[in-house]
Amino acid sequence: MNEYLIAPDGTFIMSEDEFLEVAPRLTEDYFTGSRQNMDEYSNADHIIAGLLLQELTGRKLSQVMQEAVFNPLGMSYTVMDEASLQKLEAEGAIVAAGHRVSGDRRRIDRLPERKYLDDTVEVASLGVWSCTEDLAKLIGEFLRALDHLNTKFEKEDTLRFFGLSSNHGDGIRTSLGGMICPLDSIFAGNESTNRILSPTDQFPPYTLGRHPDGDPCEVYYKAGAVDGFASALYISLDERTFVIVLANSSGPLDVTDHIARYVLQEAFNLSPRVDVVTKAIEEGTRSSTRLQDLERADEDTLNWSENVDDFAGTYQHVRYGQKLEITPAGDVILRGKSKSSSPMKARVSGNTMRIFPGPEGFGIERWTVWDNRDFTLENRRGKAVLMGNAPHDRYEKL
Numbered sequence: 001m002n003e004y005l006i007a008p009d010g011t012f013i014m015s016e017d018e019f020l021e022v023a024p025r026l027t028e029d030y031f032t033g034s035r036q037n038m039d040e041y042s043n044a045d046h047i048i049a050g051l052l053l054q055e056l057t058g059r060k061l062s063q064v065m066q067e068a069v070f071n072p073l074g075m076s077y078t079v080m081d082e083a084s085l086q087k088l089e090a091e092g093a094i095v096a097a098g099h100r101v102s103g104d105r106r107r108i109d110r111l112p113e114r115k116y117l118d119d120t121v122e123v124a125s126l127g128v129w130s131c132t133e134d135l136a137k138l139i140g141e142f143l144r145a146l147d148h149l150n151t152k153f154e155k156e157d158t159l160r161f162f163g164l165s166s167n168h169g170d171g172i173r174t175s176l177g178g179m180i181c182p183l184d185s186i187f188a189g190n191e192s193t194n195r196i197l198s199p200t201d202q203f204p205p206y207t208l209g210r211h212p213d214g215d216p217c218e219v220y221y222k223a224g225a226v227d228g229f230a231s232a233l234y235i236s237l238d239e240r241t242f243v244i245v246l247a248n249s250s251g252p253l254d255v256t257d258h259i260a261r262y263v264l265q266e267a268f269n270l271s272p273r274v275d276v277v278t279k280a281i282e283e284g285t286r287s288s289t290r291l292q293d294l295e296r297a298d299e300d301t302l303n304w305s306e307n308v309d310d311f312a313g314t315y316q317h318v319r320y321g322q323k324l325e326i327t328p329a330g331d332v333i334l335r336g337k338s339k340s341s342s343p344m345k346a347r348v349s350g351n352t353m354r355i356f357p358g359p360e361g362f363g364i365e366r367w368t369v370w371d372n373r374d375f376t377l378e379n380r381r382g383k384a385v386l387m388g389n390a391p392h393d394r395y396e397k398l
Contacts, residue, residue: 001023001026001030001042001043001044002043002365002368002369003365003369003370004022004026004320004322005019005043005121005125006363006365006369007334007341007342007344007365007370008334008341008344008355008357008362008363008365008366008370008373009341009342009344009357009358009360009361009362009363010111010115010226010227010228010360010362010363010364010365011115011339011340011341011342011363012115012116012118012121012122012339013322013334013335013336013339013340013341014121014322014336014339015119015121015336015337015338015339016051016119016120016121017337018321018336018337018338019044019047019051019121020051021321022320022321023044023047023048025319025320026044026320027044029319029392041174043125043126044125046124046125047120047121047124047125049124050120050123050124051120051124054120060081060120061080061120061123061124062079062080062081062084062123065080066079066080066084069138070134072152073134073137073138073141073152074137075130075134075137075138076134077093077130077131077133077134078128078129078130078131078134078135079128079129079130080117080123080127080128080129081117081123082114082117082118085114085117085129095114095129096248097110097111097114097228097248098110098111098115098226098227098228098229098248098249098250099111099228099248099249099250099251100227100228100249100250100251100361100363101249101250101251101252101253102251102291102295103251103252103288103289103290103291103292103293103294103295104288104292105251105252105253105288108249109361111227111228112342112360115226115227116129116226117129118339126224126226131246132244132245132246135233135244136242136244139233139235139242139244140242141153142157142158142161142162142177143158143235143237143240143242145157145158146158146159146237146240147240158237160176161175161176161177162175162176162177162220162235162237163175163176164180172187175220177220177222177235178220178221178222178233178235179191179220179221179222180218180219180220180221181218181219181221182210182216182217182218182219183207183208183209183210183216183217183218183219183234183261183264183268183270184207184208184209184210184216184217185207186200186204186205186207187221188207188208188219188221188234188261189205189221189223189232189257189261190221191221191222191223191224192223192225192230192232192254192256192257193225193230193250193254193364193367194253194254194257194283194287196367196368197252197286197287197290197291197367198283198286198287198290203283203286205283206274206276206279207274208261208264208265208270208274209265209270209271209272209273209274210270210271211268211269211270211271212269212271217236217239217264217268217270218236218238219234219235219236219264220234220235220236220237221233221234221235223254223256223257225250225254225364226250226364227250227363227364227365228248228249228250228363229246229247229248229249229250230246230247230249230250230254230255230256231244231245231246231247231256232244232245232254232256232257232259232260233245233260234260234261234264236268239268241267241268243260243263243264243267244260245257245259245260245263250363250364251291252284252287252288252290252291253280253283253284253287253288255280258276258277258279258280258283261276262276262277291367294366294367298356298357298362298366301347301356303349304347304348304349304354304356305347305348305349306330306347306348307348308326308327308328308330308346308347308348308353309328310348310377311326311346311348311353311377311386312326312327312328313325313326313384313397313398314326314397314398315384315385315386315395315396315397315398316395316396316398317393317394317395318394318395318396319392319394321337322334322335322336323335323395323398324375324386324395326346326353330345330346330347331343331344331345331346331358332344332345332346332353332355342358342359342360343358343359344356344357344358345357345358351376351377351378352374352375352376352377353374353375353376353377353386354373354374354375355370355373355375356373372388372389374388374389375387375388375395383396383397384396384397385397
């Protein structure tokens, strides 16, 4: 899904109407064969929920959430629309800018603009602007409800939110409140970008210990990252405790997960103790090497020509409708119906075109869904076609 939601530069390129049209096709194409009966996390789930709320209420998602959640809980610094964010800033609130940290950690680039507030496609999945204090109010109200100390939620609300919604096997259980796992399992930290740059099949991750009495410390875990930002959240219902860590950078080391687990180890006196700082440094070194390899690949244009004459033109995805535009000057732009990426660079080797970073660079999607950015030029039934790395990834020249 993210390959079509987000361009390599980190720009959202799908509108609400476009999402409703394309998402069913993406789902149908993805969940075939061995994937047919799988459950899998997707940003699309949150987007669908946001669009449903808008349809049912006849109001913008930002208005619904403001009145139903943020205002009643006193979450004064949490917004889901650009106008409210600008108002907070005008009143003196500091709005943190996102940053990209280079693989060698010697360069920190501020993101060129604020993103994630254009519409529900962005807002529902990635667009809420908040702070640790406001998020603590929300989680705190859920925990207080367990002891009937809350007038906002009932105990049943908390139990429903944190109740088991699916069991994926291999010890993975999920709820609306996050993944359910003990801290001495490898699933703690599983959603951090550290696991992308330092994959567990190559580098087994560290795990925390148990309570002094030997019982496992079970938590609800959720993490997330967007271009320029990262977060980690751990909640223990038994201990009525939670840890929230936010960061305004993306790069070789996601510090939010390490900081959160360091705090949990100290708070719960877990044993055996783990030298979290040393483990974080080791993981950061491995991730730094991997990210530098990606950056070198993005800079290596030695065997790639700037002459894109044979490729120049506008191509449209035959199934999802998005357009890929290659200019004679060598710029390449991905376009949805009403949004587009920033200009990136097209380079050619034989019948293959590769997307290289433009002036605004690449976002973190380059590490995953956009790791392969090669398109081969083919002639099919007299039409010029760009083929991506999947059978259905086909763009016909207009």
